[in-house]
Amino acid sequence: MLVLRNLSKTYTPGHPVLANLNWEFKAGEFVAIMGESGVGKSTLLNLIAGLDQPDTTSTPPVMLDGVAMTALDDDAATRLRRQKMGFIFQAFHVLPHLTLHQNVALPLLLNGMSRERANEMLDAVGLRGRADDYPHQLSGGQLQRVAIARALVHRPGLVLADEPTGNLDPETAHSILMLLRNEIKASGACTIMVTHSHAAAEMADLTLILTKSGLQVAKSVNPIAQEKQ
Numbered sequence: 001m002l003v004l005r006n007l008s009k010t011y012t013p014g015h016p017v018l019a020n021l022n023w024e025f026k027a028g029e030f031v032a033i034m035g036e037s038g039v040g041k042s043t044l045l046n047l048i049a050g051l052d053q054p055d056t057t058s059t060p061p062v063m064l065d066g067v068a069m070t071a072l073d074d075d076a077a078t079r080l081r082r083q084k085m086g087f088i089f090q091a092f093h094v095l096p097h098l099t100l101h102q103n104v105a106l107p108l109l110l111n112g113m114s115r116e117r118a119n120e121m122l123d124a125v126g127l128r129g130r131a132d133d134y135p136h137q138l139s140g141g142q143l144q145r146v147a148i149a150r151a152l153v154h155r156p157g158l159v160l161a162d163e164p165t166g167n168l169d170p171e172t173a174h175s176i177l178m179l180l181r182n183e184i185k186a187s188g189a190c191t192i193m194v195t196h197s198h199a200a201a202e203m204a205d206l207t208l209i210l211t212k213s214g215l216q217v218a219k220s221v222n223p224i225a226q227e228k229q
């Protein structure tokens with residue numbers, strides 16, 4: 001569903017951050033990406049999302065469901081992102097002036113879809129009855145639940161998560177990751193999660209390590225993920 005071919009990104013000429021990355025992500029797969037600080041994990045997610053432009057290559061470096069992301073103009077890229085992607089990123093944080101229902105319904109509104117599923121998703125993430133509350137009334141873990149509900153509400157084929165449990169205590173982090181895993185498995189979305197946490201990566205089907213030489217498999221199947229299937 002998502003194919004990377006010779007994906008490169010250079011900010012400073014002669015010093016590429018990413019050089020010739022190749023990978024094929026499959027529908028329904030939950031993949032964790034780990035790697036040293038500064039190796040380019042967030043850059044990779046931004047390139048996949050079309051929020052940043054890769055270096056020019058002869059073949060399309062990012063293909064999503066057969067569409068070359070780099071061939072799209074800004075409007076088309078925005079539309080594709082809205083329809084096909086869900087984000088659990090700091091940059092797309094829960095909006096403080098909207099209620100929880102309005103936050104979760106936002107992708108539905110932007111895609112011209114019925115807002116009914118927003119309540120369903122709030123129920124699914126354990127926030128039934130909190131629809132009219134505002135983000136400041138929630139704990140960090142509850143806010144991440146809202147972010148997960150919003151990322152999945154419009155049934156995107158691809159979910160991108162950057163450190164989704166970065167500032168949560170281990171117990172809350174575990175329950176959030178279980179929830180994320182259950183929800184993406186129910187929806188069949190391919191999920192790519194960047195994390196420094198081994199405990200978080202163990203919830204994924206597959207862990208990839210990003211190094212200067214590219215993406216490599218850390219473990220073919222993570223034991224926790226296998227147990228939960």
Ligand SMILES: Nc1ncnc2c1ncn2[C@@H]1O[C@H](COP(=O)(O)OP(=O)(O)OP(=O)(O)O)[C@@H](O)[C@H]1O
Nearest residue numbers: 011012017035036037038039040041042043044196
């Ligand atoms: N907009 C930019 N302009 C110039 N350099 C950048 C830009 N964005 C990122 N970089 C550089 O690219 C490299 C990779 O950054 P990136 O944030 O992708 O790493 P990371 O693996 O996600 O790091 P961390 O684990 O610390 O979050 C770093 O050297 C960073 O300074």
